[in-house]
Amino acid sequence: MRSKHIRNTEGVKKHAQMKSQEAAQKVDQAIQHLIKTKAKINFNQVAMESGVSKAFLYNNQEIRNRIEGLRKQQEGLNSPQTIKRNMTDASKDSLIAAKNNRIKKLEKENKRLKDELLKLRGMVYDKF
Template sequence: MKKYNRKEQLKLVHENRKAMTQKKVDEAIQRLVRAKQVVNFNSVANEAGVSKATLYNTMKLRKQIETLRQQQLKRPALKQLKHEMNENNKDAIIESLKRKIKRIDQENKDLREQLKIAYAQVYKNI
């Protein structure tokens, strides 16, 4: 029978715990990226169910999160894109409304002219 070595057993338990934490964090990051949510230490810690201290103290995880956070900062946020799209849409709508007002003003002017002519004909007939 093999002799029980406490140091080896604790080392094995610690390695297993580190591997499980790494797996939980990786899966949490993947879920956040798929959901197009912000990747930062708070969101990853909440999603993975680990402490922020664990993320900050594990250099591999820390660098991974910092890299993803920097990549997201370079991309415009969804709110920013919606705002830009709304600005472009506003400009197009304004131009469309200006054209419509101009057309309606011209129609109004033409109808007033026709009304003057019709009044003149009615006045002649009296």
């Protein structure tokens, strides 16, 4: 015969709820840290930073919406790699402009020296 014993699961439920709240706090701190450091915010980064599973992030609808919203906000912003690439392109452009100016100056000087040499040759030719 089966006994009609009802299991007391209140303690387990409270413990699970407490763990969930602690994980949510870790996630919140991780997101704040990622925002301060201007790091990319996505599920992988938040999971690594907070130490919680990605499944927890995806299953908790409030956290999921927050991460997705922050990720969308960051789409318009330039990443550090993009900024660095743009800086590199700008520095390349300035180097090219400086080299072009130097080439123009050297070509001018070369022409002046050729003209001067031509005049000196003419003077030497006239003496003989």
